[in-house]
Amino acid sequence: MPRPPPGVWAGVWLTVPPTEHGLSFLDAEYAVLARYRLGLPLLPGGGVCGRGARRGGRSVAWYDPGGEHAHSCVRNSGTWTRRHNHLRSQLAALLRWLGFEAQEEQVDSRLRHRPDVRARGFDIPLTHFEVYVPHPARHRTPAEHERWGRDPSAFIEGAWQHRLDTDYAGGPPADAPFALIPAAVSSYGAWHPEFARWWRAAVRAAAERAGPSASQPGLLWRSVGLLAVTLQRQTYQVLAGCAPARAAQEAGRLGRPLSEVPEYWRAAPEAALDWGAAEFDLPPPRRAEAREGADDLGASSRGHLRAAGLRL
Ligand SMILES: [Zn+2]
Numbered sequence: 414m415p416r417p418p419p420g421v422w423a424g425v426w427l428t429v430p431p432t433e434h435g436l437s438f439l440d441a442e443y444a445v446l447a448r449y450r451l452g453l454p455l456l457p458g459g460g461v462c463g464r465g466a467r468r469g470g471r472s473v474a475w476y477d478p479g480g481e482h483a484h485s486c487v488r489n490s491g492t493w494t495r496r497h498n499h500l501r502s503q504l505a506a507l508l509r510w511l512g513f514e515a516q517e518e519q520v521d522s523r524l525r526h527r528p529d530v531r532a533r534g535f536d537i538p539l540t541h542f543e544v545y546v547p548h549p550a551r552h553r554t555p556a557e558h559e560r561w562g563r564d565p566s567a568f569i570e571g572a573w574q575h576r577l578d579t580d581y582a583g584g585p586p587a588d589a590p591f592a593l594i595p596a597a598v599s600s601y602g603a604w605h606p607e608f609a610r611w612w613r614a615a616v617r618a619a620a621e622r623a624g625p626s627a628s629q630p631g632l633l634w635r636s637v638g639l640l641a642v643t644l645q646r647q648t649y650q651v652l653a654g655c656a657p658a659r660a661a662q663e664a665g666r667l668g669r670p671l672s673e674v675p676e677y678w679r680a681a682p683e684a685a686l687d688w689g690a691a692e693f694d695l696p697p698p699r700r701a702e703a704r705e706g707a708d709d710l711g712a713s714s715r716g717h718l719r720a721a722g723l724r725l
Pocket of ligand 1: 462463464465474476482483486487488489655656
């Protein structure tokens with residue numbers, strides 16, 4: 414199945430420096446997610462769904478090599494729900510970190526559906542967020558795939574419009590004294606452009622309020638990084654959620670702090686390093702040296718930060 418091209422902030426998790434737990438991946442997560450991003454097989458040959466429905470003793474659910482099955486297997490829906498809930502919690506926590514008052518699951522009688530997070534703060538109008546993580550395979554026609562291929566945001570914008578029409582009766586009235594913002598991101602990590610605009614404005618407001626010592630790029634980088642990594646770690650749980658038993662036996666270990674070699678250099682498949690070098694103007698892959706406990710991390714850190722500046 415063709416995939417939508419990478420969209421807004423879709424590459425952030427690939428280059429975020431693992432300076433804290435929430436910005437860090439297990440090796441197994443990183444390796445699987447990088448393969449998924451590149452469209453490389455997660456499980457050559459595929460296998461029987463780990464939660465496979467059985468009829469007459471024979472399993473009928475097949476986990477394809479690319480893991481697309483995990484996004485549409487009804488027995489795996491618990492992992493989609495957990496991904497949504499983790500993202501909702503992370504969004505509320507980051508809003509509070511920026512200085513907003515944020516609450517989850519607040520009913521507003523002016524909205525048909527209960528939004529996920531309500532935020533109030535600075536000079537920004539009251540804002541409701543709906544967290545939504547759609548996957549292209551669940552909304553497919555050939556014409557749609559063709560359209561999504563032309564514009565990096567076409568899929569997430571179309572999916573959100575559909576969600577608005579279905580759950581929010583088209584959205585709030587034009588003169589509503591509040592905003593309904595799509596905290597909508599495709600399962601490939603591309604955020605809705607409207608969310609990105611709102612978030613940039615919120616970070617700007619928070620930085621201005623915090624005074625001259627605040628780093629606006631730093632606030633943006635950490636908050637977007639935490640959202641991106643939260644999504645990806647939960648997407649790993651989706652991919653692993655109904656994987657065949659042998660694939661579930663992967664072992665990982667906690668990501669290392671920045672004083673050690675970042676996962677990027679240890680766990681990424683070669684193709685991801687090549688892609689990253691071309692996409693982000695990163696320094697040449699140093700995998701061999703990194704394995705020996707390289708001390709020249711300055712170069713890779715600079716590359717990460719340069720990539721951050723390019724991407725954000
Ligand atoms: Zn399954």
